[in-house]
Amino acid sequence: MTYRLPCTDCGAPTPTKRPKPRRCDPCAKAEALDYSRWHYRTFRDEMLEYHRNHYRKNRKRILAKRAARRTAKVQSAVNNETARRRSSAATATSPGRLGRRSTARSTSGAHDERPNHR
Numbered sequence: 095m096t097y098r099l100p101c102t103d104c105g106a107p108t109p110t111k112r113p114k115p116r117r118c119d120p121c122a123k124a125e126a127l128d129y130s131r132w133h134y135r136t137f138r139d140e141m142l143e144y145h146r147n148h149y150r151k152n153r154k155r156i157l158a159k160r161a162a163r164r165t166a167k168v169q170s171a172v173n174n175e176t177a178r179r180r181s182s183a184a185t186a187t188s189p190g191r192l193g194r195r196s197t198a199r200s201t202s203g204a205h206d207e208r209p210n211h212r
């Protein structure tokens with residue numbers, strides 16, 4: 095059973111499962127947003143200082159981690175490229191496909207099924 099009771103803040107009719115009035119969703123959301131804004135404003139300086147100190151303390155480690163991520167990304171891109179070359183070379187050298195090489199390449203380019211192809 096659902097009740098339709100007025101919102102305790104703005105009085106808009108609100109469906110609720112319990113026989114008690116509650117706030118409507120927009121009112122609850124507004125308060126949450128207000129609270130998060132207040133929280134951010136209040137602790138912003140503290141938080142920024144904390145992160146600055148954290149960065150200062152762990153600078154080397156953070157930079158090393160970033161560099162590692164970057165090389166991993168580049169390496170995976172290189173691997174993808176190599177795999178693509180290898181697969182296209184395999185199709186090109188496979189028997190019976192030699193005459194249709196350019197056609198095959200153009201169609202494979204038209205619907206590439208790999209999701210993270212860039």
Ligand SMILES: [Zn+2]
Nearest residue numbers: 101104118121
């Ligand atoms: Zn309301």
